[in-house]
Amino acid sequence: MDTPLxxxxxxxxxxxxTEVVHGVSLQVQPGERVAVVGESGxxxxxxxxxxxxxLPGNGRVTSGRILLRGEDVTHADEARLLRLRGRxxxxxxxxxxxxxxxxxxxxxxxxxxxxxxGLAHRRDAAARAIEILAxxxxxxxxxxxxxxxxxxxxxxxxxxxxAIALACRPQLLVADEPTSALDVTVQQQILDRLxxxxxxxxxxxxxxxxxxxxxxxxxxxxxxxxxxxVVETGPTAEVLTKPQHEYTQRLVAAxxxxxxxxxxxxxxxxEPKPPVLALEGVSKDYRIRGRGGVLRAVDDVSFExxxxxxxxxVGESGxxxxxxxxxxxxxxPVTGGTIRLDGDDIVGMRGARMRAARRAMQPVFQxxxxxxxxxxxxxxxIGEPLRIFKVGxxxxxxxxxxxxxxxxxxxxxxxxxxxxxLSGGQRQRVAIARAxxxxxQLVVCDEAVSALDVIVQDQIxxxxxTLQDDLGLSYLFVSHDLAVVREIAHDIVVMREGRxxxxxxxxxxxxxxxxxxxxxxxxxxxxxxxAERPLFSGx
Amino acid sequence: MTTLAVPAPVRWRAxxxxxxxxxxxxxxxxxxxxxxxxxxxxxLAPYPPAEVHFATPFQQPATVGFALGTDDxxxxxxxxxxxxxxxxxxxxxxxxxxxxxxGVPLGLVAGYWHRLDxxxxxxxxxxxxxxxxxxxxxxxxINGGGIGNAAVALGIANIPTMIRIVRAETLRLKDTxxxxxxxxxxxxxxxxxxQHILPNAISAIIVQATVIMPAAVLGEAVLSFLGLGIQPPxxxxxxxxSDAQQFLFRTLWPGVxxxxxxxxxxxxxxxxxxxxxxxxxxxxxxxGH
Numbered sequence: 075m076d077t078p079l080x081x082x083x084x085x086x087x088x089x090x091x092t093e094v095v096h097g098v099s100l101q102v103q104p105g106e107r108v109a110v111v112g113e114s115g116x117x118x119x120x121x122x123x124x125x126x127x128x129l130p131g132n133g134r135v136t137s138g139r140i141l142l143r144g145e146d147v148t149h150a151d152e153a154r155l156l157r158l159r160g161r162x163x164x165x166x167x168x169x170x171x172x173x174x175x176x177x178x179x180x181x182x183x184x185x186x187x188x189x190x191x192g193l194a195h196r197r198d199a200a201a202r203a204i205e206i207l208a209x210x211x212x213x214x215x216x217x218x219x220x221x222x223x224x225x226x227x228x229x230x231x232x233x234x235x236x237a238i239a240l241a242c243r244p245q246l247l248v249a250d251e252p253t254s255a256l257d258v259t260v261q262q263q264i265l266d267r268l269x270x271x272x273x274x275x276x277x278x279x280x281x282x283x284x285x286x287x288x289x290x291x292x293x294x295x296x297x298x299x300x301x302x303x304v305v306e307t308g309p310t311a312e313v314l315t316k317p318q319h320e321y322t323q324r325l326v327a328a329x330x331x332x333x334x335x336x337x338x339x340x341x342x343x344x345e346p347k348p349p350v351l352a353l354e355g356v357s358k359d360y361r362i363r364g365r366g367g368v369l370r371a372v373d374d375v376s377f378e379x380x381x382x383x384x385x386x387x388v389g390e391s392g393x394x395x396x397x398x399x400x401x402x403x404x405x406x407p408v409t410g411g412t413i414r415l416d417g418d419d420i421v422g423m424r425g426a427r428m429r430a431a432r433r434a435m436q437p438v439f440q441x442x443x444x445x446x447x448x449x450x451x452x453x454x455x456i457g458e459p460l461r462i463f464k465v466g467x468x469x470x471x472x473x474x475x476x477x478x479x480x481x482x483x484x485x486x487x488x489x490x491x492x493x494x495x496l497s498g499g500q501r502q503r504v505a506i507a508r509a510x511x512x513x514x515q516l517v518v519c520d521e522a523v524s525a526l527d528v529i530v531q532d533q534i535x536x537x538x539x540t541l542q543d544d545l546g547l548s549y550l551f552v553s554h555d556l557a558v559v560r561e562i563a564h565d566i567v568v569m570r571e572g573r574x575x576x577x578x579x580x581x582x583x584x585x586x587x588x589x590x591x592x593x594x595x596x597x598x599x600x601x602x603x604x605a606e607r608p609l610f611s612g613x
Numbered sequence: 614m615t616t617l618a619v620p621a622p623v624r625w626r627a628x629x630x631x632x633x634x635x636x637x638x639x640x641x642x643x644x645x646x647x648x649x650x651x652x653x654x655x656x657l658a659p660y661p662p663a664e665v666h667f668a669t670p671f672q673q674p675a676t677v678g679f680a681l682g683t684d685d686x687x688x689x690x691x692x693x694x695x696x697x698x699x700x701x702x703x704x705x706x707x708x709x710x711x712x713x714x715x716g717v718p719l720g721l722v723a724g725y726w727h728r729l730d731x732x733x734x735x736x737x738x739x740x741x742x743x744x745x746x747x748x749x750x751x752x753x754x755i756n757g758g759g760i761g762n763a764a765v766a767l768g769i770a771n772i773p774t775m776i777r778i779v780r781a782e783t784l785r786l787k788d789t790x791x792x793x794x795x796x797x798x799x800x801x802x803x804x805x806x807x808q809h810i811l812p813n814a815i816s817a818i819i820v821q822a823t824v825i826m827p828a829a830v831l832g833e834a835v836l837s838f839l840g841l842g843i844q845p846p847x848x849x850x851x852x853x854x855s856d857a858q859q860f861l862f863r864t865l866w867p868g869v870x871x872x873x874x875x876x877x878x879x880x881x882x883x884x885x886x887x888x889x890x891x892x893x894x895x896x897x898x899x900x901g902h
Contacts, residue, residue: 403797432799444790449812459798505794 077144079104079278080125080246085138087120087129093136095120096302102246107272107279109293109310111286111325113527114498117302119168122248122282126163127155142246161191164239164277166249166268170231170256174223180234181207181219187241203241210237211267229260236268240275247272250282257390258554262598265292284527286329287557287601290314298322328532330557331601348417349378350516350548351385351402351435356411358397358572371397373572374411377565379516382542384549386563386580388556388595394572395552399520402550403437404428416515433463436509440521442501446493452479452504453489459511478507482537499530506537510545519551523558535561556599560584568592627892637888643881647874651699658692662848671864684853684867685860694870696848701878704764704833704842705826711768712775712825717818719772720779721806725787734780737773745770749832753841763842767829778821782814816893823886827879834875850875 080102087095095117102108112118123129125140127150140148147158159165167173175183184206185199194202200219207215210233223231232252239247249268253261269292272279283289289296289310296313298306298321306319317323358372372394379385387395400406402413408421420431436459439445446455453475460471476486482503493501502522509517519538523531539562541547553559559566560580567577568589576589587593631637650657659680666687674682674690681690723733740748752766786792787810795805836842837851845852850871857868 405793405797429799432797437794437797439790439794441790445794447791447795447809447813449809458795458800462798462800462804508794508798 078102078141079106079143080280081139081141081144082121082125083139083141085121085124085140086136087117087124087133088136089131089133094133094302095124097138098299098302098304099138100297100304100307102278102280104245105276105278106295107269107281107293108295108297109281109283109289110297110299111283111289112299113284113529115301116299118282118299119250121299122250122280125248125280126159126165127152128159128165157191160187160239160244161242162244162246164242164244164247166232166236166239166247166252168251168254170228170235173235174226174231176223179220179222180226184219184234184238184241187238191242193242203237206237206241207234209271210234210240211263212237227260228256229264232256232264233267236264236271240271240277243275244277246278246280248280248282251284252281253288254284258556258598258600259390259594261288261600265600285600286314286325286528287331287599291600298325324529328529329601330528330532330535330555330561347381349414350381350416351379351550352412352414353377353398353402354412354414356398356401356413357409358394358401358406359409371572372401375567375569375572375574376411377567377574377577379548379550380564381515381548382546383564384542384551384562385565385567386551386553386559387567387569388553388559389569390554390595392571393569395569396520398569399437399518399550399552403435403518404432429463433512434514435516435518436512436514438502438505438509438517438519438522441525442498442505443493443525445505446501448493450493451489452491452493452496455493455504456489456508456511459508463512465512474511475507478510481510481541482507497530498526499533502526502530502534503537506534506541510541510547513545514547516548516550519549521553522551524553524555531558538562556584556595557601568595627889631888631892634888634891636884637892640881640884640886640888643877644885647698647878647881648702650695651702654695654699658689658695660689660692662688662693662696663846664688664692671860671867673864674866674870681870682864682866684856685863690853690867690870693848693853694850694874697850697853697871698874698878700760700843700847700849701830701833701875704760704767705829705878707761707764708768708771708829708832709822709825711765712771713818713822715768716772716775717779717811720776721783721810721814723776724780724783725802725806725810730780733776737776740773745828746832746835749836750839750841753836758841758844760843760847763833763836764829766836767832770832771825771828775818775821775825778817779814782817783810786810786813820886820890820893823882823889826886827882830878830882831875834871 078101082098082100085095085098086093098117098121100108110118110121120129120133124135135148138148139146142158142162147154150158174180181200181203184203185194188194188199188202189196204215204219207219212218212230212233226234252268253264256264281289281293293310295308296310297304298313298319300321306313306317306322313322314326317326354376356372356375357370360369360371362369375398377385387398389395397406401408404420412419413421415431415434420428423431453472456475456478457471460466460474465471466474475489479486479488484500484503484507488496488500493504496504523534526534535558538549542549551559551562563580565578566580566583567574568583568591569575570591576583576587576592583592584596587596666683668687669679669683670685670687672679672683674680676682679689679691681694683689719733723730749766749770752769753762756762756766792805792809795809833842833849834851834854837849838855842851843849853871854868861868
């Protein structure tokens with residue numbers, strides 16, 4: 075067998091005194107596409123960064139070897155690493171927003187890479203840069219090369235970063251969560267382009283991702299990591315259909331997918347009960363500062379949330395889905411239309427009536443790190459709505475907090491802890507407990523599970539379903555992830571550019587989409603190709 | 614997306630981080646010395662600060678009975694430095710208190726309500742247009758001397774920076790998800806400002822207080838030097854400097870020690886404040902630099 079392009083042998087990495095990678099070994103053959111899959115904190119990004127000698131802060135390789143075409147680069151000096159980075163190993167970083175210099179034109183940033191590595195003279199670097207940008211699939215590359223990063227969308231920036239990474243024709247491309255900050259349709263375009271380019275150039279790809287579906291679609295081989303160790307490795311199809319390790323089995327089972335059996339019972343068609351929430355022709359205009367123009371963020375949206383059911387709003391960034399939830403919660407004023415909560419129009423409501431309306435609906439936000447005040451203990455956090463609405467006395471409230479912690483399956487000992495002592499999943503449970511404190515009729519979940527790891531996400535979705543069954547809650551569930559929505563929603567509203575392009579029962583929308591945009595969204599969901607081979611079975 | 618607030622357990626960790634920072638430790642030790650000297654001045658000082666010894670003017674330091682020597686009237690320099698430090702700390706503390714009591718509420722209000730922001734911020738800009746010493750000298754000149762007036766003048770001079778700091782923190786915290794969540798739970802502005810925004814802004818306020826403190830100490834010395842602050846015969850480091858200046862060619866010592874005292878107080882607060890800011894800033898998580 076040939077020398078592998080990249081070989082990592084028993085790699086240990088430590089930050090300060092804490093070891094985070096405990097003996098990782100993996101190989102990448104020339105031209106091969108390998109995906110490293112794992113949850114946050116699994117050490118996947120750290121491993122990828124170690125290859126390029128880019129460990130942040132006080133991180134260092136404590137033992138093990140990294141071989142690039144047989145050459146040991148584990149403890150290579152800075153001069154060697156400079157030649158290695160870009161020239162032999164390209165990197166596509168995670169966050170396209172912070173990895174481009176905001177004050178330098180895009181074309182110049184690409185040209186710089188070529189000049190630094192001696193692949194072009196200053197004179198022809200600019201022309202070459204435009205060619206490379208065109209390769210990466212950037213439309214109108216000559217004009218775009220003269221623009222600055224802020225004039226680019228997220229997807230275009232990521233294309234520029236791919237162009238930079240591939241400018242010197244490295245043999246290995248390390249892509250660290252290259253699309254997790256992008257919308258699903260953009261993600262698909264970027265990955266298609268990346269795949270075509272690496273195939274064309276014969277570049278090997280090391281794709282670091284948390285998304286099992288994405289790995290299934292794009293990689294020949296999968297390396298599953300958990301808590302700093304490789305728990306399983308093998309050809310993609312094999313790992314995903316016959317996972318050997320217990321962790322991989324849990325990961326595969328937890329991954330939301332479009333084809334898995336749905337846990338939510340199909341909605342019964344005839345339900346006489348009036349809806350909890352009904353929006354009719356709701357619109358929202360924002361005045362554009364300075365120019366006197368008006369931006370219509372939400373345009374004539376109507377839908378209902380039935381009692382004890384879940385309605386999901388699906389859309390990409392900028393679709394207006396979050397604005398809809400903010401209007402429902404009374405956080406931003408409504409420009410036009412009516413929002414009826416339990417039959418009463420809450421638009422423009424104030425004082426005691428607004429207070430009553432707010433009591434009946436409670437929010438759960440996306441980021442469990444941001445939505446809990448870090449100076450509050452869990453007990454104080456969950457008890458806050460009770461104090462605001464002056465429910466019960468001190469002892470009564472403490473009892474209610476214990477009861478709520480029990481509802482969301484957290485031990486009572488958590489009550490005295492602070493948010494920074496909890497994991498992401500525990501925090502989101504606290505946020506849910508807080509939302510339930512006042513026995514609301516409607517819980518508004520704005521991307522409530524999208525910041526969580528797959529297994530935790532699955533647990534939270536289960537919890538939400540259980541609570542719905544036990545307490546008869548209704549959810550307005552906003553998400554960009556169709557697979558997640560499929561697991562929880564009875565009805566779906568698909569939004570695009572402020573308009574509801576399609577709405578209906580989940581099965582109908584997902585299985586027989588009528589709008590072209592819904593079809594595009596469905597096609598872009600990673601894991602679909604794998605699902606059709608049927609990889610994900612059960613659920 | 615960063616939540617930069619500092620929860621209670623993190624504050625405990627911040628203290629540990631502070632203890633590991635050598636500069637912070639030096640600052641803390643200097644502060645401890647200064648505070649002990651100021652608080653216990655009446656007991657530590659060998660003589661009353663205004664007691665004159667006409668028989669022994671201009672004694673050198675390390676003279677028997679006068680560890681740091683005496684000044685032109687034969688007053689014990691050590692006693693006067695101790696009492697002067699006490700006065701400086703009193704002025705510093707009172708002006709910080711004034712800046713906090715007035716600046717924090719105004720900052721919160723300006724950050725939270727856009728309309729009031731226009732008024733408060735323009736007033737702040739107006740006050741910042743005057744150099745703070747000019748302002749303090751002006752106020753002291755209007756109100757006359759004395760320790761209380763000096764503290765008020767210096768406190769007022771430091772209010773604008775406190776408003777700015779608190780306003781900036783409020784603007785940042787106002788847009789966090791936890792404030793949004795509180796709004797959606799029908800929390801009123803008083804609850805949001807008092808229970809969510811203020812506790813999260815405390816770190817910034819504490820750090821700003823450690824910046825105002827040495828500025829006020831220095832300001833008191835300047836005002837007293839100019840005769841606008843503490844009035845003789847009450848001891849003040851600034852008065853000691855101005856007295857010593859007249860006899861500079863006769864002996865240097867009566868001016869050296871109050872100068873050192875001012876430097877130590879300011880250095881202590883600055884070093885401690887810097888270390889405190891680093892320790893409370895969650896962005897500097899890594900150990901060492």
